[in-house]
Amino acid sequence: xxxxxxxxxxxxxxxxxxxxxxxxxxxxxxxxxxxxxxxxxxxxxxxxxxxxxxxxxxxxxxxxxxxxxxxxxxxxxxxxxxxxxxxxxxxxxxxxxxxxxxxxxxxxxxxxxxxxxxxxxxxxxxxxxxxxxxxxxxxxxxxxxxxxxxxxxxxxxxxxxxxxxxxxxxxxxxxxxxxxxxxxxxxxxxxxxxxxxxxxxxxxxxxxxxxxxxxxxxxxxxxxxxxxxxxxxxxxxxxxxxxxxxxxxxxxxxxxxxxxxxxxxxxxxxxxxxxxxxxxxxxxxxxxxxxxxxxxxxxxxxxxxxxxxxxxxxxxxxx
Amino acid sequence: xxxxxxxxxxxxxxxxxxxxxxxxxxxxxxxxxxxxxxxxxxxxxxxxxxxxxxxxxxxxxxxxxxxxxxxxxxxxxxxxxxxxxxxxxxxxxxxxxxxxxxxxxxxxxxxxxxxxxxxxxxxxxxxxxxxxxxxxxxxxxxxxxxxxxxxxxxxxxxxxxxxxxxxxxxxxxxxxxxxxxxxxxxxxxxxxxxxxxxxxxxxxxxxxxxxxxxxxxxxxxxxxxx
Numbered sequence: 025x026x027x028x029x030x031x032x033x034x035x036x037x038x039x040x041x042x043x044x045x046x047x048x049x050x051x052x053x054x055x056x057x058x059x060x061x062x063x064x065x066x067x068x069x070x071x072x073x074x075x076x077x078x079x080x081x082x083x084x085x086x087x088x089x090x091x092x093x094x095x096x097x098x099x100x101x102x103x104x105x106x107x108x109x110x111x112x113x114x115x116x117x118x119x120x121x122x123x124x125x126x127x128x129x130x131x132x133x134x135x136x137x138x139x140x141x142x143x144x145x146x147x148x149x150x151x152x153x154x155x156x157x158x159x160x161x162x163x164x165x166x167x168x169x170x171x172x173x174x175x176x177x178x179x180x181x182x183x184x185x186x187x188x189x190x191x192x193x194x195x196x197x198x199x200x201x202x203x204x205x206x207x208x209x210x211x212x213x214x215x216x217x218x219x220x221x222x223x224x225x226x227x228x229x230x231x232x233x234x235x236x237x238x239x240x241x242x243x244x245x246x247x248x249x250x251x252x253x254x255x256x257x258x259x260x261x262x263x264x265x266x267x268x269x270x271x272x273x274x275x276x277x278x279x280x281x282x283x284x285x286x287x288x289x290x291x292x293x294x295x296x297x298x299x300x301x302x303x304x305x306x307x308x309x310x311x312x313x314x315x316x317x318x319x320x321x322x323x324x325x326x327x328x329x330x331x332x333x334x335x336x337x338x339x340x341x342x343x
Numbered sequence: 344x345x346x347x348x349x350x351x352x353x354x355x356x357x358x359x360x361x362x363x364x365x366x367x368x369x370x371x372x373x374x375x376x377x378x379x380x381x382x383x384x385x386x387x388x389x390x391x392x393x394x395x396x397x398x399x400x401x402x403x404x405x406x407x408x409x410x411x412x413x414x415x416x417x418x419x420x421x422x423x424x425x426x427x428x429x430x431x432x433x434x435x436x437x438x439x440x441x442x443x444x445x446x447x448x449x450x451x452x453x454x455x456x457x458x459x460x461x462x463x464x465x466x467x468x469x470x471x472x473x474x475x476x477x478x479x480x481x482x483x484x485x486x487x488x489x490x491x492x493x494x495x496x497x498x499x500x501x502x503x504x505x506x507x508x509x510x511x512x513x514x515x516x517x518x519x520x521x522x523x524x525x526x527x528x529x530x531x532x533x534x535x536x537x538x539x540x541x542x543x544x545x546x547x548x549x550x551x552x553x554x555x556x557x558x559x560x561x562x563x564x565x566x567x568x569x
Contacts, residue, residue: 082534086503089399089495106499113500268427268553281553297546 066152067177069144074241076139076182078128079192079273085120131184134226138234142241147180150242155249175200178249182241185274188226189219190305191237192273193244197252212300213248218290219274219305251293251303255285260295269294271304280304289316367512370466372525372566376515379443382480384515386432386439387449389486393423393552396489396508399496408499415542416505420491423549428490428509428556431563435483438567449475455486461521468514468521476518483525485563486512490556492548493532504539506532507551509559529562531555 094105132139176199183192193215200208217240222228229237264283271278271292280302282294289312294302306312375381395417400409410417432448439446459471475482489510495503508531515525533554535547 082504083506083532085534086495086501086506087497088502089401090497090502091399091401092498092500094498109498110500113497113502117503268557270557279554279557281550297544297550298541299546 065175066148067175069148072144073140074142074144074147074182075180076132076135076184078125078131079183079185080121080125080128082121082124085124086117128186131186131188134188135184135229135234135237138230138237142234142238146238147242147245150238151245151249154242154246176249178245180245180248182244185219185276187274187276188229189274190272191217191240191244193241193248195245195248197249211252212298213252214296214300214302214304215244215248215251216271216273216302216304217244219272247303251301255293255295255301260299264295266297270307270310271302272307273304277307278304287313289313365465367465367469367523367526367528369528370514370523370526372515372569374569376481376524377439377442377444377567377569379445381439381444383478384439384444384446384481384483385449385475385479386435386446386483387451387453387475387485388429388432389455389488390425390429390452391487391490393420393425393491394489395420395491395505396493397496398493399502400498401496402498405496405498409494409496409501412501413494413505416492416545416548419543419545423491423552425487425490425556427553428487428559431560432483432485434560434564435567438564447479449482453484453486455484463521466523466526468516468523472516472518472521480518481524482516482518484512484514484516486514488512492552504534505548506534507548507553507555508532509555511559511563513563525566527562527566529559531558531562533558 092109094102094109096102096105176197179196179198181194183194184190185192193213195213195215197211197213198208199210220228220236261283264285266281266283268279268281269284269292271280280294280296282296282302284292284294285301286293290305292302292304292306294304296302395413397406397409397413400406436446436448455470461467461469461471463469472482472484487509489508491508492505493508494501494505509529510531511529513525513527513529514523516522517524533551535545535551537547539545539548541547
């Protein structure tokens with residue numbers, strides 16, 4: 025079996041597919057050829073706090089149209105005036121963006137004590153416990169990787185919505201192939217938790233030393249890998265129409281232009297215009313697939329796509 | 344105060360007063376305008392092309408520099424469609440019909456600027472929609488003024504990153520009296536999430552663009568949902 029990939033994007037898609045689906049690899053000539061399914065490993069995390077931030081809206085960043093009268097004292101003076109104006113405008117915008125992000129980060133203040141003690145290795149252990157067996161195997165360090173193995177590195181960044189109702193994971197998943205196959209592939213995934221139903225989510229997140237916060241973060245990380253795995257065998261389909269899809273971000277309704285890849289009772293899975301995957305809860309009142317409960321009922325995050333990879337034993341009820 | 348100063352002050356005051364126009368304020372849409380007694384209602388829309396706007400780059404050389412700096416985004420903006428937003432007129436008609444109103448879409452886009460101007464005072468139409476009188480008693484006008492992207496400038500330099508934008512005024516005109524039964528001004532801007540400068544397809548800005556279309560649609564439909 026051999027597939028050609030003439031463009032960089034197609035090569036990346038094929039490589040990603042080969043890595044995640046297992047039966048293919050990409051050779052030096054850019055052709056995908058059959059190989060034995062590689063063993064999965066998850067790279068260790070450094071012993072650092074799990075990165076959290078607020079969600080900043082830059083819609084109001086910048087300033088309105090303005091006017092400028094340049095004092096002209098010869099050519100040198102004019103150039104100096106222009107350079108000064110450019111420097112002032114650039115600095116002002118950079119400062120404003122920093123201030124907006126700092127203000128957004130204040131949503132984390134009630135959780136600082138929990139977050140300071142929540143470190144990446146703990147997140148990894150919790151995510152491993154929440155992951156399906158087929159996806160994760162322990163990998164000590166990259167240098168020990170056998171040629172046939174695949175090292176999966178994840179770079180997670182969590183955000184808390186401005187209303188503190190939901191957690192968002194933005195993750196870059198980098199897959200390093202063993203020396204035999206060569207190359208690496210990158211996929212970005214965003215997973216959004218269902219909004220918490222409590223009127224005061226702060227109490228719920230902080231309860232029991234932040235157990236809910238930590239557990240939700242780990243579930244999102246496990247889901248993100250599950251989503252990436254489930255979509256691995258389905259490279260981007262350019263024929264699938266792009267639509268403006270609505271979803272919940274905390275208690276607010278948001279929109280994203282993308283391709284609807286999958287829809288469960290709880291979530292939408294879409295491919296964004298940047299090619300990333302987004303796994304987001306339905307908005308309240310959304311039209312759901314048949315046999316689903318109304319979307320206005322808060323839904324606990326369910327790794328539905330992951331479950332699809334692990335069908336229950338015959339005879340057990342379908343979730 | 345010398346006579347010369349007094350005359351100069353009077354001249355300045357008179358010229359400033361002549362420039363002053365009172366902006367039309369919001370007019371709430373009354374419930375009885377959403378009922379069968381509203382009569383025949385047409386919904387018409389202006390449909391400008393999707394474009395890039397560069398306010399603040401006001402001198403000729405400034406505009407040339409700004410246009411040059413944003414060539415790829417300007418070219419890209421012309422490839423985008425605004426069908427999602429244009430279909431709002433059909434959706435408003437559907438909403439009116441559900442309330443028993445005899446409503447109909449006016450398929451041909453209206454060129455608001457080409458219509459004769461009226462100066463009838465506050466809460467009155469400023470354009471003459473008389474040509475629609477034969478078919479309708481009231482006209483819902485959606486005047487899209489900007490659809491696309493906006494980047495503010497101060498002379499030669501941008502004071503903001505490009506953002507997706509929808510700017511519109513929407514109103515209902517009683518065609519018998521020219522009174523405004525409803526008036527709303529809508530300005531929506533959305534920035535790209537993360538980097539905006541991703542030529543040639545600008546995915547971040549494109550996403551923001553479609554978000555503004557949806558938000559614009561929501562804002563335009565909201566009064567008719569009550």
